Amino acid sequence: MISNRHFSILELVPIAPSSISTHHLQQKLLERDFDISIRMLQRDLQSLYEQGCFGLEKDTRSKPYGWSINAQWRGGNAKVMGSEVAEHYLLLEQLLPQSVPSDVKRSVHIKAEQALKRFNGYVPDWLSTLPRPLLKMNIDTQLIEQIEHAIKYKRAVSADLYRVLYDEAHWLKFAELSFYNLVEQGGVLMAQFMVGTLHDKCYKMPVYRMRNVHILQKTRREPSTEQLKSLRSAINKGMSQEAIELIVKVPIHSTVNQGFIELGDLTDKQQIDDKNVLLTYQTIDTEQLTDELFKCAHWLEVIKPEKLRQRITTKLKAATANYL
Secondary structure: OOOHHHHHHHHHOOEOOOOEOHHHHHHHHHHOOOOOOHHHHHHHHHHHHHHOOOOEEEEOOOOOOEEEEOOOOOOOOOOOOOHHHHHHHHHHHHHOOOOOOHHHHHHHHHHHHHHHHHOOOOOOHHHHOOOOOOOOOOOOHHHHHHHHHHHHOOEEEEEEEEEEEOOEEEEEEEEEEEEEEEEEEOOEEEEEEEEOOOOOOEEEEEHHHEEEEEEEEEEOOOOOHHHHOOOEEOOOOOOOOOEEEEEEEEEOOOOOOOOOOOOOEEEEEEEOOOOEEEEEEEEEOOHHHHHHHHHOOOOOEEEEOHHHHHHHHHHHHHHHHHOO
């Protein structure tokens, strides 16, 4: 699945012979509200490069490496899309989450329509037999339209936010919020916003945890670059969100080890036998991280930190008790 971040990376990489360094690309991504480390950006670029279907090229003649898009890949004067590129656009449209912003879906759909013409209107057999997702997330399109309208016209809003505080759920009324971006994260549409008129922190929260959005006759607040760096998840359980070193044991062929699920900034990987590896991450201790680890608990083991391991153990014991 191509994330919204990957779309932005490919959009910001210039067409050859121009090129861009990783550090310069990181600065441009920050302007689009993607505050990621150099190591993570390098992994993203290398992954897109190795897939070989996005025209990404790497100039290794000197450091830092220069990144560019092959001038012929984006079509140039060519009137017919190559079959390999066409197949990738059709696959991308099938895998695209429903929660991504409408402009991204529209762009992919246009390319997919062009790709379908390449095959005379018939989807290749291997694409038509792909399994469909078993679960679908209901999206409140009216709510998303209200948030997009507020962002486009720089308007403040009032809204109810669903918060879980010390294991008790509440809908809390916020008199003024300033939405400034919608991003897709792990298949979930997240809204980024500031609270009130004085609080300097920036937050992000799943759109499905919002309701009763009303657009106000007031201009929204605009976050500064420094405030954007303060972006934090507003879905914790009232606990402090501290930086931790996370060590997990996973199977070699797992989605985590293959990089399809990111648990933070990967800093170390050690193969401990012919079936398992130890992965070390620098990450933030959040409810969202705990839930992600719990979902994988039948094949993923948390080694460190001990308090997070105990949290998963407590959840597993409670789940087991329900089925005895």
